[in-house]
Amino acid sequence: MAHRSAGRSALARHLAVLDAFDPLHPFLTLTEIASASQLAPSTAHRLVGELTREGLLERQADRSYRLGVRLWEYASRTPGAVGLREIARPWCEAVHRRVRQHTQLGILQGTEALYIERLSMPDAVINATLVGGRIPAHASSAGLVLLAHAGVGAVEAVCRAPMRRYTSETISSPEQLRRVITRVRGDGFVVTNGHIHLEARAIGVPVRGAGGRVIAALTVVVPNDDAPAQPIADLLTAAAAGASRDLVRASGETGEIAPETIGLSKRSVEFIAELEADGASATR
Amino acid sequence: MAHRSAGRSALARHLAVLDAFDPLHPFLTLTEIASASQLAPSTAHRLVGELTREGLLERQADRSYRLGVRLWEYASRTPGAVGLREIARPWCEAVHRRVRQHTQLGILQGTEALYIERLSMPDAVINATLVGGRIPAHASSAGLVLLAHAGVGAVEAVCRAPMRRYTSETISSPEQLRRVITRVRGDGFVVTNGHIHLEARAIGVPVRGAGGRVIAALTVVVPNDDAPAQPIADLLTAAAAGASRDLVRASGETGEIAPETIGLSKRSVEFIAELEADGASATR
Structure with missing residues (x-):
């Protein structure tokens, strides 16, 4: 070699x-x-x-x-992953408790969806998502939601990359991809039936951060059967709205989240800053 | 400069x-x-x-x-942090729901306790712990628990390092440190009153992994009042036993945890491995 x-x-x-x-x-x-x-x-x-x-x-x-x-x-100091994940976690859990199937949070990294959260149970439907794992954006429900709200450049990059076919249902051409993401933009959610495994359906919605910018996708993977998708889409939309509200609340003046201070009292944060200042002068 | x-x-x-x-x-x-x-x-x-x-x-x-x-x-692939944290999380949550104060999981890194989990609420007692933050082992309840079950070398390293005094109650000499950790070993838990802030008390117990080795400390920080510590120590001991059981169950043949497969069905893990093998041959 x-x-x-x-x-x-x-x-x-x-x-x-x-x-x-x-x-x-x-x-x-x-x-x-x-x-x-x-x-x-x-x-x-x-x-x-x-x-x-x-x-x-x-x-x-x-x-x-x-x-x-x-x-x-x-990693515990990465606002783009840990901050987002911690704040969205109660909302992911709320969805997971209701749907009792894989519930996941994805962000767009280049031409792929990167999963920063997945709540699951051993008897849930077959699924390819790992926390810290990536799926090409054209094939994943999170990817389609994120592309629907990303710039033209991001969509073009996915169109230029080879589109792996996981099943007969996987999106496999730029035309098809553009058509689907236009529809996702209008509907406010995506439903993909069997795109990665024929037994699995995914449903996903966008999660917005400061300034209304879409920063993540909240998705579930459920059995690919005849059950209507709309009730789950509605549940996801409500949870995403809650997560967005908490994200905006946690954002500082710059619209950025300082992950470490999530859930801590103001007094504790001040105490830690004091300790740090004392430590720098006393022991270093 | x-x-x-x-x-x-x-x-x-x-x-x-x-x-x-x-x-x-x-x-x-x-x-x-x-x-x-x-x-x-x-x-x-x-x-x-x-x-x-x-x-x-x-x-x-x-x-x-x-x-x-x-x-x-x-980081999502670090067995020593993510794997441990994910498996212990339900047990941390169970403690947190009962105690309704800071609940934390720490591991020993050199002469310091590194906190990989902290469940908290904004009105909890004053506390210096951040997820991803470190506290010198001599001053933290997690550090004392971990030192009680660490090798002589780890204890000696802490004794040689300067011992920062946070309050009048902080352990400040090697003799005192050795006395306390001997006691912790006998009792099975530690109680520290006001070691970092006079208003806060910490109670901690060891969490054991494969082979009975102590790999983490489960601790709570509560108000430093006259409430008896034993009921909380008992609760922590029960939760740590549950976490240990799940850790041993999740460990593979080598006694190591593969963090990504936690909570996934065997069929999904096999599917992901298949996809990966196909991907390597088809698109790379």
Whole structure:
């Protein structure tokens, strides 16, 4: 196998190592990391050592590696994922309690929907969504909702990319995609029957943040049967409105959410700021 | 101010930029990043550009920056944080519903307790804990529980570090620390009255993973009054036992948790693996 080390920046090579870990492969040996990241074994060895010393990787008792808790620490400070997820969580739970099937929150990342939440139960219908997983936007209900409210550039990028056909029902041409997202814009929700698996139907609505901008899609995956979709679409619309209200309330002057202060009293936030200021002068 | 660029590895410098963002400062300008990371402005500018291109930073409309969603994606694959948090969540919620005060889950990272969960409400007692935040182990109830079940090396490291005094009640000597953790080991729980703020009491118990190893501490922060601590300690002990049972059940053959498959049906996991295999051969 050709190694692709040459020409990649130091950062890109470190990230290639981290990218070797995916939702279904959370534990990898050094050999597996080198292979997945297309790095020479000696390079992979050195990079893994650096990443382990910094806490971005953790070595396990069996000598395999896993992504490290330091990455989680950084992530706990990402307003675009954690802030959104925490604020929307009670609304996702409310939907999940009623529908008792997969309930998910997705955001648009390039040409894909990235799922930042999925509430599920082991006996729910078959589903391809993982928390932290991605599905191409043309194939996912969240993707279609997000494209319906995204700029022309985002839609064109999806039209240019190859459109993977999961089933006979998957959207497979730019014309079909444009037609569907125009309709989603008018209806205010999407229903996809069997686009990823013939047994599953997805229903989704947009979630708006500050300034009315669509920042996420709230979707459910239910059995693909003859049950009417409208009652679920109505439930989702009500929950999305609640989440939007809480998102706007949590946004600061800049329209941005500071994830860490969600649900904390003002007095506690002030106390923490004080401790931090004291700590900086006293012990550092 | 002296710049510390020289002598630091490329990785360390990229991480210094990410480290500039903390729970109370999620949005920073380029100037603030350079200052916090002790990098020359030109170096900070270049590194911020690289990190933004890779999605580890996101530029906002007002030209400030925030940590990017790509970090959250990596984090969603960290068994040591996400897996643990997701599995323990129903048990944290059960405690929170009963106690109606801060309920938190902490893990030991070096000489500090790192909090991976905090359920709270705005009218709860004053508290210094943030999700993703750290408190020195000698001062936090989670830290004391974790040290009581950690190796001698971990305890010695805390004894060697300066022990910040938050209040007159904070543990402030190695002798006192060793006495307390011996007692915690015997009692099975810890009670700290006013160690971080005189108005707050913390009560904590260990959470065990595969092989009976203590991997986290479940704690509550309640008003520091005359109410007996034992009923809360009993509640925490019962919840921790439930969480431990679920953790052991979720652990694979290696005793490790694959976070992404929590709560998904076996059929869905197999379907996702199939899709992934097809995708690798068909579209890549």
